[in-house]
Amino acid sequence: xxxxxxxxxxxxxxxxxxxxxxxxxxxxxxxxxxxxxxxxxxxxxxxxxxxxxxxxxxxxxxxxxxxxxxxxxxxxxxxxxxxxxxxxxxxxxxxxxxxxxxxxxxxxxxxxxxx
Amino acid sequence: xxxxxxxxxxxxxxxxxxxxxxxxxxxxxxxxxxxxxxxxxxxxxxxxxxxxxxxxxxxxxxxxxxxxxxxxxxxxxxxxxxxxxxxxxxxxxxxxxxxxxxxxxxxxxx
Numbered sequence: 001x002x003x004x005x006x007x008x009x010x011x012x013x014x015x016x017x018x019x020x021x022x023x024x025x026x027x028x029x030x031x032x033x034x035x036x037x038x039x040x041x042x043x044x045x046x047x048x049x050x051x052x053x054x055x056x057x058x059x060x061x062x063x064x065x066x067x068x069x070x071x072x073x074x075x076x077x078x079x080x081x082x083x084x085x086x087x088x089x090x091x092x093x094x095x096x097x098x099x100x101x102x103x104x105x106x107x108x109x110x111x112x113x114x115x
Numbered sequence: 116x117x118x119x120x121x122x123x124x125x126x127x128x129x130x131x132x133x134x135x136x137x138x139x140x141x142x143x144x145x146x147x148x149x150x151x152x153x154x155x156x157x158x159x160x161x162x163x164x165x166x167x168x169x170x171x172x173x174x175x176x177x178x179x180x181x182x183x184x185x186x187x188x189x190x191x192x193x194x195x196x197x198x199x200x201x202x203x204x205x206x207x208x209x210x211x212x213x214x215x216x217x218x219x220x221x222x223x224x225x
Contacts, residue, residue, distance in 0.1 A: 033213075042119075042203050042215035043158065056212060091157060101207045103148070106157040 002026045004107035006092050012113045018080035021110045025074070025094030033104060034067055034077050035091040043091055049075060050098050082114045119216040121204060127222045134194050136219035138187040138204035145207045147180050147187040152218075153200040161189075194223045 005024040013019050025032050031050050035043035046065065048056040052072040060067065064083070069075040079086055089111050093104040118141045128134050138147070146165045150158035162171055164180035164187065171178045177190045187204050204216040 035215075042205075042218050044215070045213050048213070058212065093158075101211065101213050102146075103160045103163060104158075105160065109157050 004092055004094055004105055006090075006107035006110055008110055009108060010111045010113075012115065013082050014115050015084055016081040018078065019082055019112065020076055020078045021090050021092075021112075023075045023077070023092030023107060025092070026096075026105055029094035029096050029105075030072075030098045031095045031101070032069055032075050033093040033095075034075070035093065037089040037091055037109070039088075046077070048101075079112075082112075084114050087112055087114045119204060119206070119214045121202075121216040121219050123219055124217065125220045125222070127224060128194050129224050130196060131193050134191040134198070134221055136189050136202050136204075136221075138189075138216050140185045140206070140208075140214070142208050143184050145184075145209060145211070147184075147204055147206045149178060149187075149189055150203045150205060150215075151200045152203065156200075158203060191221075194221070196223050196225055199223050 004026055007022050011019055033048050034046045036046055037043040046060045047067045049069040052069050065079055067077045089109045091106055091109045093106045095102050095104045121136055121138050146163055148163045149161040151161055152158045162178050167184050168182050169180045175192045179188045189202055191198055201218045201220045203218045207213045
């Protein structure tokens, strides 16, 4: 069964450093999402791509976070500089269709710890 | 801003007891989706409801979408230890902004 791949699975960094996370969605999925999940809370949508275009980044802290999906396939989420409050699980998900959000398939996530 | 609240936040049940989690949105949702996240895992899609008043069943799980499309519930009959995890409702509002609920963590005591 096809899965969403993410790397790295774990990342420890010091504050003010730059970090990057990679996501490879299920082949053929048009829509890709990046979420941040703080322990004990529900996932919070950071950015949504439809193909290579951003359709929603209203919750993305743009002063330090950036995301791209240049060829409409895999995607990178970057944080620069990292802050202590960025410690969380970063989840990537993909869905088949464009338009209204339907079933999302999640990757295993990247656990970020900022020291 | 938009909020999707779930109650209870935590629920401990004896194996074999029933369990219900309730989801309430501050605004109308286009559809409601339910996900299960096992401890240490990632959310896994369970089901999607689209129509007002819709009810769907998956074995021991019953899902309902409210008439006003602002609330939903998940009921599990005769819980098993494999039901352990956090259950999230989620959905897009009419502006297609997507929100997850706060989640209900279920513990099943053997």
